Amino acid sequence: MTLLLVDLNGAEQGAIIKHNKEESAPILLFLHGGPGFPAYPLIKANDVRLEDVFTVCYWDQRGTGSSYKAAEGGKLLTLEQLLDDTVEMIAFLRETYGQEKIYVLGHSWGSILGTLAAQKVPEHIHAYIGVGQIGIQFESEKEAYEFLVSEASRRADEKAKRKLARIKFDEEYYLNRAYGAVRFKYARKYDIGFTRDGYSNLRLIREVMGCSEYRWKDKFHVFAGSDLSYQKLAKEISTANLIRTVPELKVPAYFLHGQYDYHTTYQQACNFYTALEAPVKQFHTFAESAHSPFLEEPKKFIKLLKTIREAVES
Incomplete structure (x- = not known):
């Protein structure tokens, strides 16, 4: 698997595609959190095989890792720009794979992008999956x-x-x-961090630097991009109120949340879920997880993704 470089809104951005063995498998766009910290190196290092269910696109958002230069020093790191990029990436995946709709998964900060994208282009999305879902931050x-x-x-x-x-x-x-x-x-x-067992900075560095799909410059840009993205987007995250801005989705919505999540708390995710109007909605609790159930309870997470796919396609 190699790094794919895609032109999104006039800027070269990187993505890694992990193919399901089923040639016509539906596409899942994974919107990472951070902001500015890619999910793929961690998922690879922990052997989390989401590709057992979908063909998965791990896109580095503008300013992140292989897409670092697209931020132009931070000038283009806005919620509006990143949402436009998300919609453009959805269009690219639909066209490339000849599929009318795709699945969108948003983790943490990515749950803001994912929720807003599902609101903006529901006709292009099978279902929205929120993990570490933000409500009122x-x-x-x-x-x-x-x-x-x-x-x-x-x-x-x-x-x-x-x-x-x-x-x-x-x-x-x-x-x-x-x-x-x-x-x-x-x-x-107190076991309420990125994962309950603690995810040290050394472990993060080791997993990013060991990611063979990234070029050397991309690996260093992961950390520079994380700092830059937080500087530019912290206010957007911290003042987010999705209960107000997204009262309704016209696609099925599935929330997968760690019970010990205090980055984006379980209660606030529940509050958003309760307020949200959607044709189908489900809330699934991961009783042994904090903020990253796909890393903490991967077997349960993948099994649930299979159930979601089956339900949507039935």
């Missing part, structure tokens, strides 16, 4: 902060209590680097 972050304070007290973790007491939490938390550092440290310590 400020409320989600408030829940996470309150959990950390409560857990530090429950554990009598005096150092954590002091650090949490010193930091300010408000609606501009995304600008507060001190808050971000404390939040990251104790979310991982």
Whole structure:
């Protein structure tokens, strides 16, 4: 498998396609989170075989990894631009594979893009699958902060209590680097991070650098792109309110959420799900997962994708 370079809205962007053995298998577009951090190196390193169900497109969004230069130094890193790119990628996949519709999976930040794309071009989408689904992100972050304070007290973790007491939490938390550092440290310590067992920076670096499908420059651009993307998109994420902006979808919607997710909290995902109008909707809980059930409970995740495909195609 090699890196595919695609022109999307006048910019060269990278994608990796993992083919299902069934030649006519439906296409799944995987919209990674971050923002700016590609999913494929982690999925490959952990041998998560989504291609057992679909032919999967792992697209590096503008400013990410193999698509780093498309950001033009951050000038083109806006929600509007990335949504336009998403719609263009959907069109490319439909045309390339001769399929009227595709499936869209959005993880974390990608769940904003995926939900908005499903709202914008429902005629081109079989179903939307939200993983680590964002609802009202400020409320989600408030829940996470309150959990950390409560857990530090429950554990009598005096150092954590002091650090949490010193930091300010408000609606501009995304600008507060001190808050971000404390939040990251104790979310991982209290098993509510990217995964419940903790996903160290060293592990991330090792898995990205070991991804043979990426060129060397792409590997280094993963980390530069992650920083740049967060700088430019943090406000978009932190002020997102999908309950208000997406009251209805005209495609089946499936939410797959880790019970211990405090990046995009379980409760806020439930709230969005409850408010959402859709022709079919289902919410599936991963009882042993935090933010990344496809890494934490991969067998259950893949089995559920098969069930979703069968339901949509029946």
